[in-house]
Amino acid sequence: MxxxxxxxxxxxxxxxxxxxxxxxxxxxxxxxxxxxxxxxxxxxxxxxxxxxxxxxxxxxxxxxxxxxxxxxxxxxxxxxxxxxxxxxxxxxxxxxxxxxxxxxxxxxxxxxxxxxxxxxxxxxxxxxxxxxxxxxxxxxxxxxxxxxxxxxxxxxxxxxxxxxxxxxxxxxxxxxxxxxxxxAQGIFADLFAALAIIFDRPFRRGDNIQFGTSSGTIEEIGLKSTRIRAFSGEERIISNKSLLDKEILNTTRRNHIRVAMPMLISYRTPTAQLEKLPAMVSEIVTEQGATAARSGFGGLRDSAIGFELEVDFPGTDWGAAHAGRDRIVVALLRRFEEDGIEIGLPAQTSYIAGLPEAPAVALRTAKGATNGNLAKHHG
Structure with a gap:
């Protein structure tokens, strides 16, 4: 009503x-x-x-x-x-x-x-x-x-x-x-991690990344996991949440590749040659289309003079960087041979005592070489 x-x-x-x-x-x-x-x-x-x-x-x-x-x-x-x-x-x-x-x-x-x-x-x-x-x-x-x-x-x-x-x-x-x-904690965690990857863009398909002790190329970003092709060929599947929990190094977005090429120079190299060595090495690197980020001596070692060389190769192609490194090594060895510069080898000196009236005999052997039968010295 x-x-x-x-x-x-x-x-x-x-x-x-x-x-x-x-x-x-x-x-x-x-x-x-x-x-x-x-x-x-x-x-x-x-x-x-x-x-x-x-x-x-x-x-x-x-x-x-x-x-x-x-x-x-x-x-x-x-x-x-x-x-x-x-x-x-x-x-x-x-x-x-x-x-x-x-x-x-x-x-x-x-x-x-x-x-x-x-x-x-x-x-x-x-x-x-x-x-x-x-x-x-x-x-x-x-x-x-x-x-x-x-x-x-x-x-x-x-x-x-x-x-x-x-x-x-x-x-x-x-x-x-x-x-x-x-x-559904696990499902939602991976789902939101996938959305975080899409919007935050720490990497995308085709990028080369390093995470933890692993590295590879991103092949597919899925709902729950990301598929990564390792440089050694195998496919690795890791959950999105676990991947984002790690520190990710995206190597695709850099504009150059830096390669360290340390070497040893013999103490028998003349001082005049040593003075010219850093500039000469930088010149050879430049001739091969790369940039010498560091070219200088790294200290006096027990058996040789340390020389530090760090080379920047343009681009992100590791294959091209490795080929450039090989060319630089050959060019350096050729120039060292022409100028009489010796490559130092890690070595050790052994002293073998003979008879009491005989003098000590010093033998210098390269590190890692096999010590053969040593000659015996008799008075």
Missing amino acids: DAARQFQAMVDESVAWLGDNWLRILIALGAAALIVLLLRAARGWSARLCDRRESGNGWLRIAGATIGRTTNFFIVMAAARLVAGYAALPPLLDRTIGFLFTLAAAFQAAIWAREFILGAIERRTRSDAYHGEALLNAMGLIRLLISCVVFAIALVVVLDNLGVNVTGLVAGLGVGGIAIGLA
């Missing part, structure tokens, strides 16, 4: 309102229709403009797709809300339009957020550097998770505007989320 009386009261109130404000109502309806047409035209024009100016999965295309998801219900309720004040609506009808507008705005915001977030993720996963069947298949799960989150937030906003105490609901959703997160 109360509902029937309320409905009858609303009808009587509406009839009286129509009779007293018919001109205002007509003007408001015309304005609302014009607003709807303008908003629909703006939606279509913005989407087409973004599509024309951006190809592929660029940000403008994502913005255009997001604008294109604007619903007609939201447009109509926005127009109704804009003209409601001019039409002098009855209190009950005004509250109804206000609630419907809140409902439309909350879910429209959820639709926009869902479309933009999914567009941003797809923009990364569809690029050549991160393209992979596993990640594309995972978009279904990602789409479901994002949809649940944004629409749950929209539902809480709507219920709060209805006067419902949402504290218990939010607490329940939080407890449920924690339970699900603990149950």
